Each structure stands twice: as structure tokens, then as C-alpha cells.
Amino acid sequence: MTSETNTAPTSSTGAGKDNAKEAPKYRMDPAEIPTPIRQLVAKEMGTAADVYPAKDGGNYKGRVVHADDKFIVQAIGKGEKTAIVHDRSEVEIKGAALLSRAANNDLGGRNVQIHYRDADKGAAMYPHNAEKEQQQREGGKSLYQATMTELYTKMAREYAEQNISSPKQRAEFLKHFDKVTERVVSELQKDRPEASKTDPEKAKPEPEKSAKAQEAPQQAQGKPQPSQDR
Template sequence: MSQERVAEQAKSQPSHSTEKASSPAKKPGEYLIKHEDIPPAVSKLMRDKMGEGSEVHPAKENGTYKGKVIFTNEQFVGQQVGREGKMAIVHRKSDVEMQGNELKWRLENNRLNNAGVQVFYNGDKGKAYPFNLEKQQAASSGREQPASAPEKPVGITPEKLMEQATKYAAENIKNAKQREAFLKHLGAATEQVKAPKEAEKIAKSTPAKAADRGIER
């Protein structure tokens, strides 16, 4: 068979790759639902929360969204996004899979509102992960959150403890010997607590020169 005839036969046969390429493909960035599919009452509720000039849009294919959940019902999740907080993205619950125990618990118990989430779509299916809203707000404002001061431990002084114990013993322990034994035992315990504190005070009040004694110059 001549080369010309082989070439003609190849041209006459349909190309599977050409057919595949010509089939309609879903474009990246396409809305997953239509705007009119969002109930007007849902859109209005979210716009009222965000204030004047706010907008509500459906999620898009391959989109990424960070922000706070401001609405949930059986079908939709509304998420406030953007630095200005004037836009809400509507996700279908059936399109998004919650990741992590916290978000799964919130979903099951209808507690998604006010949760910080980050949603990643791969095509038309998304995954939602916990997102630290406070950290994002601090970063966007160009400041770090100040570290909170450690709380002072709440306790009771040995003297106060003995005072309360003496009052308790007088009211509740009628036997004099038992009352005396109780207070004696408690007093010994409080002295053990006070001993390290007294030693620390003595160490601080001792002049630094005492530490130099016996050292040749």
C-alpha cells in the first residue's frame, strides 16, 4: 500500500482525541448555582447583617473563601468574606465537606454560625477547614495581638486558712481533744507551706557581700 493511500485512510478515520477536545467543558470560575436559586429572604437576611452596600453571591468552581459563617439552614451556608466584610458567599451544604472534629460537631449540632472557616473548592466540590478569624484581622491591620498577661494564682494564706479552720473546729468539733488534734495537725501543715516562703525572703534580704565570703581577691 502506498504512503499516499495510508495518509488518506488516516484522514477519513475519526479522531477520538479531537472528539474529546471538542466536547463542552465546564469553565473554571463558573457559579455553582444561579443567583436566583438563593432564596430572597436568605439574601436579605445576610445583607442586613453586613450593612448597606453589601452583596450576596454563590460560590464558584475552584474558589477559595475565608471568613465567618453568618447564616445556616438545612440547605445553605452563608459566609462573610473580604476585608470590608461587605460580601457573602453562599455554599450548598451538599457541596462542602467539613474537616476536623470541631466543624463536624458544629454542623451536626447546628452551631456553624460565627465559626471561622476556609473553604477550598476542587471543581464543584469543596472542603471546609477551621480558620482563625482573630489572627486574620490582626494580620490585615498590620499588628500582632498582644500577649495576655498571665493570671495571678488565686489562693489563701496560711494565716487565713488557720483562722477559718479554728472557726470551723469550734462550730463542728465538739470533742476538745479532737479539736485540738485537728488544729495541731493543720498548723503543722501550714508551717511546712510557710517555710519555703520564709527561706526565700531571707535569701533575698541577705546582702550580696555574704556570697563573696571565703573567696580570695
């Protein structure tokens, strides 16, 4: 599993004072983490596990080891040696599957990504597939590119189903669209160097660029006409 950076406390002695002022702030005072939560972490992750509150701007990936009406506790890092405590009231759960599990008090054991946005806002929780992310990384494709490709492919299939009656023409259209999409998404990635490769919210296309991507296959091939050939 992957953890976000800056999970450990920052030194405030000597030359570190200036850096400490600029370091992300904890979302809660570490002293406010209840003793039962610390005991639970020790039981589930071992007595050597560190326990920290989430920080402003933090992006945490890992297994939920505990969730109640006040806190969500997440194990992060290689070997799950660090526990991050989230104030549940700040976390907005995304996705039907996670929302259903939350409603049934079944978040424990689920791999999730919890990303804190601006300092004055809360966090968003998404499902996290570490294996899929690793495969994408090894394949040289960013999460942004993979997300955009999946989005445009879905749009293309919906368009083809509604507007192209011939199975042969539909298959040719989708084959061509896949090639165009790969080029378009690569260009979008270049235009968005600030886009996070791990934040699904930042992976959403801008309206103008989304429109261009949809037009690309039509410009390259022309809008396919319905056929009576079935």
C-alpha cells in the first residue's frame, strides 16, 4: 500500500523552526485521539504502530481498521506501520458501494483513499485498488490518463449503441476511437501538469477539453451514418 507524505511530526528545534511553520497542520490535536482508539490500533496493528491525525492536504491510501460515528482509522504505508485518524464528520464518502457499506457499518477492512482538499474543507473518500494502480504505474500510464480513457471509452460505446446500427461499422468506429482517445488523453495530460495522478476529483476533464475529445473521432473519420446492414 502507498502512504502520503508528511505523516510523521516535524521537528521544531534549531533550523527546523521555519520548516515547521510551513508544514501542513494536523486536522486535530494528537492529544485529542482517544485512548480507546490508540488501544485498538495497538491491538490491530501492533504496539509499534505510530498513530497520527490526518493533515491538511493529506492524501492517504490504505485499509480501514476501524470506523465508528466519530472516527475513521486507516492503516497506511508498507507493512501498515502507521495509523491515521480521521474525524468522520470531515470525510465525505464517494461511490455507491462505499456509501452502502458505511450505512451498514461495514467499512472495516476496505481499501480506500482519503484525500483532503483545501484547508478549510473536508476530505473525500474513494475506493482504492492498490493492485490496479500498481499495474497502471508499471504500464507507464498515470491514473489521470487511465481515468480519462475509461470515461471517453464509455461515452464512445454509448454513442455507438445509439447511433450506429451496423455491428461492423460500430466495431470499426470503436477501434478508431480507441486510437484517437490515446492521443487526445496524452495531450490533455501535457496541458494539465498540475493535475494529481491520484486524486479522482482532479482527474475530471475540463468542459472545453471534454468536448474536443468527443469531436476528435468525428473530425478524423466523419460522423458515421446509420446503416440497414445488420
